[in-house]
Amino acid sequence: MISLAGRDILHASGKFIFTGVGLGLLIGVTLSMAGIYRGMVDDADTLLDNSGADLWVVQQDTLGPYAESSSLYDDLYRGILTVPGVAQAANVTYLTMQVGEGARERRAMVVGVVPGGPDAPGQPQHLVAGRHLTRGHYEAVADLMTGLRLGEQVRIRRNQYRVVGLTRRTVSSGGDPMVFIPLKDAQEAQFLKDNDAIIHQRRRTAANPAFNRPGQPGTLEAVLASQTVNPSVNAVLVRLDPHADPDQVAGEIRRWKRLTVHTRAEMNEILQAKLIATSARQIFMFLVILSVVSAAIVAFIIYTLTLGKIREIAVLKLIGTRNRTIAGMIMQQAVGLGIIGFMVGKIAATLWAPIFPKYVLLLPGDAVRGFLIVVVICVLASLVAIRAALRVDPAEAIGG
């Protein structure tokens, strides 16, 4: 059986290829949008994986360190360590801020962790170069996306930190790369006031008769000292014993310590259902709009091509061609256009994904689903043209 659609596509290959490329770029944008969503979900999973925690202990009635601000006293972890089933507990702070200076300034999530090896919760799990934090001050481990190099100095607030290690795929839920620094430095960076504010606070404290009583000279010094120390962290990351039940341990901590505890599943839910839900809906809307636009383009092109062949279609019908042969020809052309478009789109999306500032994850499953959707859209889009072709009266081929 001869393929009329294939012959027509070959005959008008230039027209089909140009239209296919245009459609393909649109499909490429659609695949990239899906890739951006997948990247956000993967970033969220990676964020949880990299924390190395089974439980996140945060301020009561908050959603934890990634979705809401949370403040805990930094000595709480000792009490948590006594709960049965807890293997390790470590303080952690998270603060998204500008790091570096001048032309090298960039946005990053500064993570304060207790110096130690990769086994401690909160530490970057895998380094690609250098070593983990071992000293209490002025060292940093940075994600490769920050552009920092081993041995380079980076300024965070007032202090300079030397990059002693590099890691990869450690990003916040917003896609910002992470910079790990010692916990004490991070606490200082998070809550540090500028010099003028410190001087004004000291003056006000000294002027307060309640703190500066004659005959009690030690009171003022004690109050001023307490004001310069920051005992807060954002969360305590808990790693459990191998056979401990996360829900049971979380329940114990909630009951005795009056804190909010999130398990891995709950934290996943917070990140995906709350933190990136709006972005996901936004992307979904884009996907719907792009699909409609693609369908409209295919429908318009196929309809125009069909109208250009009305006389030939009338002749085909007059000489006895079945309606289903004509409908098949138009539908195959639409699907052919979709296949050209999908191939161009897939190649384009793969080529431009690495230059996106945020992680774009192109999954083979999404490509397969995308291909099927493109085929369905093309089939539906061809219906308008098929309807026009089938309404052609074969008598139109006979003049008069």
Added chain:
Amino acid sequence: MAEPGLGIRIQGLHKRYGTGDTAVEALKGVDLAVAPGEVVGLIGPSGSGKSTLLKCLGAVVEPTGGRMTLGSDLIYHDGWRIPDLRALRRDKIGFVFQAPYLIPFLNVTDNVALLPMLAGRPNREARAAARELLAALDVAHRAAAMPSQLSGGEQQRVAIARALINRPPVILADEPTAPLDSERALAVIRILNRMARQYATAVIVVTHDEKIIPTFQRIYQIRDGRTHEEAGLGRMLE
């Protein structure tokens, strides 16, 4: 005159468009008979009913009364007697149009072989039959060309080959020489006569073309929806 039951025979064919006061009687009892191997002319002024008659003969417009026989088959008698008109057009009727209307994306061979291919004949067999016809029409050397690469006369010969590929008992030719100069127009009529004899096909040529009218042995003139048979000069053929 054709023998009853052979070629095409029409008796008392009527066609009315519309109903009531606005009804138009386009055909008012047309009689016509063409024998196998015969080429007749169908002439008449604009609006006389030529196209309507051609559409009725081509089974794309249903008459409102009368009788039509194609070969030995009764195809219309106050209603279609053939359930599949599409298959009737494909297998029993060949069409040649004013413009060749070749399928622009198929080469010459496939344009001719298309009908049997669509009917399920193996491609190789259909193409062999097409090449044989193209050779008979002296266009075998253009078998691989696309329609846009052919001259007007070559295109019309390919269209005739397409009309003949299924060996139909009748060919309806609608102004087949209109776009051609005298020499090519006469060549097309010669070909139609040769093919009609060779394949025992009845050919009806609807035309306004003064150049070719003298070539017909018999002419049907249609006026006010009725046919009047006249003897032609048959000049060119003698």
